[in-house]
Amino acid sequence: MPEITLSQAVNQAIAEEMRRDSNVFLIGEDVAEAGTPFKVTSGLVEEFSTERVIDTPISEPGFMGLAVGAAMTGSRPIVDLMFGDFLFLVMDQLCNQAAKIHYMSGGKLNVPLVLRTNLGATRRSAAQHSQSLHALVAHVPGLKVAMPSSAYEAKGLLKTAIRDNNPVVIFEDKLMYQDKAFVPDEEYLLPFGEAAILKEGSDVTLIGTSSMRQVCERAAILLDKDGINAEVIDPRTIVPLDENTILNSVKKTSRAIVVDEGHQNFGTTAEIASRISEKAFYYLDAPVIRMGAMDVPIPFSPVLEDLTVPTAERVAENARKIVSGELVHAL
Amino acid sequence: MTKIRVFEDNANQLYLDAKMPGLTHMYSGEEAVAVGICEALRISDKITSTHRGHGHCMAKGANFNQMFCELLGKVEGYCRGKGGSMHIADQANGNLGANAIVGGSMGIATGSALRAKLQKSDDVTVCFFGDGATAQGLMYEVMNMAALWQLPIIYACENNGYSEYTTTEEIAAGSILERARAFGIEAFNVDGQDVIAVNKLASDLVEKARKGKGPFFIELMTYRYHGHHVGDINRTYYRSKKEELDWKNNRDPIQILGSFLETEGIASDAELMEIRSIISREAKDAVDYALNAAYPDISEVDMHVFQEV
Numbered sequence: 001m002p003e004i005t006l007s008q009a010v011n012q013a014i015a016e017e018m019r020r021d022s023n024v025f026l027i028g029e030d031v032a033e034a035g036t037p038f039k040v041t042s043g044l045v046e047e048f049s050t051e052r053v054i055d056t057p058i059s060e061p062g063f064m065g066l067a068v069g070a071a072m073t074g075s076r077p078i079v080d081l082m083f084g085d086f087l088f089l090v091m092d093q094l095c096n097q098a099a100k101i102h103y104m105s106g107g108k109l110n111v112p113l114v115l116r117t118n119l120g121a122t123r124r125s126a127a128q129h130s131q132s133l134h135a136l137v138a139h140v141p142g143l144k145v146a147m148p149s150s151a152y153e154a155k156g157l158l159k160t161a162i163r164d165n166n167p168v169v170i171f172e173d174k175l176m177y178q179d180k181a182f183v184p185d186e187e188y189l190l191p192f193g194e195a196a197i198l199k200e201g202s203d204v205t206l207i208g209t210s211s212m213r214q215v216c217e218r219a220a221i222l223l224d225k226d227g228i229n230a231e232v233i234d235p236r237t238i239v240p241l242d243e244n245t246i247l248n249s250v251k252k253t254s255r256a257i258v259v260d261e262g263h264q265n266f267g268t269t270a271e272i273a274s275r276i277s278e279k280a281f282y283y284l285d286a287p288v289i290r291m292g293a294m295d296v297p298i299p300f301s302p303v304l305e306d307l308t309v310p311t312a313e314r315v316a317e318n319a320r321k322i323v324s325g326e327l328v329h330a331l
Numbered sequence: 332m333t334k335i336r337v338f339e340d341n342a343n344q345l346y347l348d349a350k351m352p353g354l355t356h357m358y359s360g361e362e363a364v365a366v367g368i369c370e371a372l373r374i375s376d377k378i379t380s381t382h383r384g385h386g387h388c389m390a391k392g393a394n395f396n397q398m399f400c401e402l403l404g405k406v407e408g409y410c411r412g413k414g415g416s417m418h419i420a421d422q423a424n425g426n427l428g429a430n431a432i433v434g435g436s437m438g439i440a441t442g443s444a445l446r447a448k449l450q451k452s453d454d455v456t457v458c459f460f461g462d463g464a465t466a467q468g469l470m471y472e473v474m475n476m477a478a479l480w481q482l483p484i485i486y487a488c489e490n491n492g493y494s495e496y497t498t499t500e501e502i503a504a505g506s507i508l509e510r511a512r513a514f515g516i517e518a519f520n521v522d523g524q525d526v527i528a529v530n531k532l533a534s535d536l537v538e539k540a541r542k543g544k545g546p547f548f549i550e551l552m553t554y555r556y557h558g559h560h561v562g563d564i565n566r567t568y569y570r571s572k573k574e575e576l577d578w579k580n581n582r583d584p585i586q587i588l589g590s591f592l593e594t595e596g597i598a599s600d601a602e603l604m605e606i607r608s609i610i611s612r613e614a615k616d617a618v619d620y621a622l623n624a625a626y627p628d629i630s631e632v633d634m635h636v637f638q639e640v
Contacts, residue, residue, distance in 0.1 A: 057476065059476065061438065062475070062476055064438065066441050066445055069442020069444075070442040070443065070446040072439060072443065073442070073446040074450070075442075096435060097430075101420075101428065103635045104414040104420070105413075106408075106410035106414065106635060107634070107638070108409075109422055142636055144637070
């Protein structure tokens with residue numbers, strides 16, 4: 001089983017699906033010869049030509065809208081949105097159009113498109129290139145939301161997304177493009193709505209999305225040294241959300257910390273924490289802790305930016321508090 | 332055109348009788364635009380429509396029963412009652428749907444044309460929108476791409492003189508046609524009340540677009556007889572009754588075509604009256620049918636959020 005980067009995994013997933021289905025095409029800014037600023041799509045234009053790897057003007061709402069129309073008429077476009085922050089530019093086409101067309105047409109029309117974009121701070125890119133905005137789209141019925149946490153998930157989830165008949169937004173962590181993971185030689189797809197239990201444990205459940213999965217895994221190693229056995233879960237997709245795996249884990253451990261890089265207020269952590277509180281309340285020994293990005297625009301200065309995202313040390317610190325029975329209302 | 336007029340008269344009456352949920356936007360007065368263009372299209376050609384979209388739907392082949400059912404939120408409507416007046420989609424006839432966001436379908440229409448080009452199909456897409464939508468930035472983004480990639484699309488701007496409750500002069504600087512021409516798109520102005528003129532121009536442009544010579548832009552000068560929507564009744568603060576009467580009496584598209592047919596000896600006044608009365612009876616039957624039709628079962632409320640793979 002070869003070890004490849006997340007960037008290569010995405011590239012392979014797109015290439016394999018484009019070979020399999022001639023209706024699939026890639027569209028976005030600088031996706032062809034430039035291969036995107038992150039070099040994720042390099043080489044695809046050589047194989048598939050500019051007919052299927054389409055460079056656009058810097059017109060995010062425009063090419064998003066084109067993709068919706070092409071999807072409604074039989075294509076399966078993959079839209080490359082250079083930064084997740086640009087979601088605000090495409091909101092009408094994504095949320096008022098793509099998300100609602102199947103429902104508004106009584107099931108007659110469908111929009112099989114994938115919007116590939118990214119999330120993640122600490123790249124010193126300041127407030128308009130560092131946001132993690134998946135909660136925005138997860139709020140809108142009709143959109144599926146995938147959050148791969150390594151190269152393995154990135155490939156398997158993207159291939160599933162491309163074959164889905166609904167609009168799917170997939171968020172890659174832009175800091176993880178060069179991170180490597182083992183990926184099978186043979187073809188595989190990862191189903192939506194199935195969380196992965198990465199480490200079994202008995203004392204506390206750490207739920208981490210995207211790169212926060214690694215934060216949770218590192219926190220679990222720190223906790224091990226203190227004799228605290230943490231279970232680590234990666235939901236993989238937040239819409240649909242594998243509630244059962246999360247609830248079953250919390251029923252076993254009685255404690256949960258939800259870690260996600262979106263802003264904490266009204267965010268993904270709030271949604272998951274609230275489902276645990278509603279559905280596993282009588283199993284809990286401590287309040288469910290939310291750890292999202294700080295509710296400030298992401299600052300540029302490294303000393304400030306690093307404060308805004310959850311770290312393994314802070315996750316471990318909170319875990320120790322709730323496991324020891326310390327009052328945590330003031331967290 | 333008479334079918335559209337009769338449909339709208341009935342829809343307006345359903346609103347006045349409080350039998351229709353919500354509001355609707357009347358196409359009356361603009362019939363020659365939809366009919367002149369859609370008569371130049373075949374079934375596999377696509378259109379996108381607007382909040383004022385009943386005319387486009389009918390001209391592209393929709394039937395009374397499913398239209399009225401949708402307006403009343405009934406399960407037999409085009410969208411099983413889930414879309415209503417502003418979202419009627421009829422993909423069997425190439426209608427990709429009306430859109431309640433002004434200018435919201437411009438990307439969809441252009442994407443449909445991109446699909447045709449990628450498939451090497453000679454289908455053409457027509458994007459209907461009003462003068463109000465020319466103020467949306469999306470239009471310029473997609474026209475730029477359509478021109479760059481020579482997509483088989485016709486942008487059909489129905490200039491009815493009003494952007495909701497505001498005159499077009501107040502919202503549009505310069506010339507709408509020149510905006511399209513700035514992208515190198517051939518742009519035409521046509522009398523939107525003259526269905527024969529509209530059809531002649533549209534047929535010519537559709538054939539050119541089929542041969543890969545698109546995109547094109549048409550500004551069709553027209554008029555909406557009703558207000559912005561059926562509830563917009565007292566509108567003298569933004570336009571005069573005299574102006575409305577002038578269009579209705581002197582520029583009515585159905586009368587203009589009728590006079591032409593009579594002058595040319597193609598149809599008599601009696602024959603035209605007969606057509607209108609047949610259509611009126613069909614519409615009455617369809618309204619009765621829709622009023623008595625079933626609502627969706629409440630189990631449908633969370634159906635069609637996602638399509639199962």
